[in-house]
Amino acid sequence: MKPAAFDYIRAEHLDEVLDALAREGGDARIIAGGQSLMPMLNMRLAKPKTLIDIMRLGELARIECKGGNIIVGAGVRQATLLAWPELGEALPLAALALPWTGHVQTRSRGTVCGSIAHADPSAELPLVLCALGGEVHLRSANRRRRIAAQDFFAGMMATSRADDELIEAVSFPADQNRCAFREVARRHGDFAIVACAAVATKNGVRLAVGGVADMPVVREFPRLEASALGDVLNTFAYELDARDDVHASARYRRDLVRLIGAELMREVLP
């Protein structure tokens, strides 16, 4: 339960981070708040040769509103976003979901982008990013690209980030539509057994489900009558390919998707 040995780089400039990633690529990992990476290191599920600490880069610790997007830099802690005075107005879904992301004691250090990078299928922030159709901003020494959240996540704790790329920021489209969030976990703040987010759209509702498949799954539904709604949610629940694990059975997970899904859809489409 102690990390394997690694070199530690305390970066002062972005160039140093990008150079180190270009040079050491897959052998290096970025550390920001450490609330996802440190458990992986302690359990030796990750054994990087180099750790690059980005938390001294003030330029990455910004929340910006640009072109209808809320851009959250790689150094922004979860507690900072939760305390951002404009959060409720600009990103009501994030305001609902963030209190479920870990505990006070981990949100104080954990970053928003760190949770996205870790790509745990039951984590709340990847779910919110997918539900809102956000983007991940990637940067390497010689290129920058943006990728849609749903294309970024590639499976359980797997993403399409290249080894030399830094997640510089994530952007959430500011969304004032009606939204709702609900989660079931063994203990508040633990990883979700099922987490659901719903956002009203022009023709119906967009429902995102975490904790069931190997990444967040988003589906658009038209406005439906109660009887038809039960059927489509049942089909959706089976399509998520739920598995039994130590926390809950597949059947229980499907049940939660049907139950919470219907509740949230009623909430956002009254």
Next chain:
Amino acid sequence: MSRLPADQRHAVQFTLNGKPCSGEAEPRMLLTDFLRHEIGATGTHVGCEHGVCGACTVEIDGKLSRACLTLAVQVDGCAVRTVEGLAPASGRLSILQAAFKRNHALQCGFCTAGILMSLDNFLRENPDPGEQDVRDLLTGHLCRCTGYTPIVRAAMEAAAEMAGDASKEKSDA
């Protein structure tokens, strides 16, 4: 940029409970082990070592943090506060600690250091908490002895006592 090689020990300087403190750590050394084995501050306990149990909770620059999810080299230049910093003087307990003792809010005491740190920080920022607020805070900790009820009672009592002290100061002024 500074690069700290894996196989060497590096100087780490910070303040511990208000006093300057220094030691040496390999990059991979956790803050929990650094506090306990390098500094000899064994008040901070080590439970699960992956951030779940909360026994190692300390304050770093005024923010609650899991010491087991923090590297010693990351706190260079920071202000660290641990359970050793809670008592106002040797042989005296803080209001919160005394409330824990009165209410039997600990049995084996393994989780207590972390819970005291969380509650101390929380009560400073939330002087008039509801019981549910305290229970929400405690979701970040595991206690297998008490069932939490005496811990919640101690926290509420400490909050009331601190509020009483504050109002007395106001009326004396």
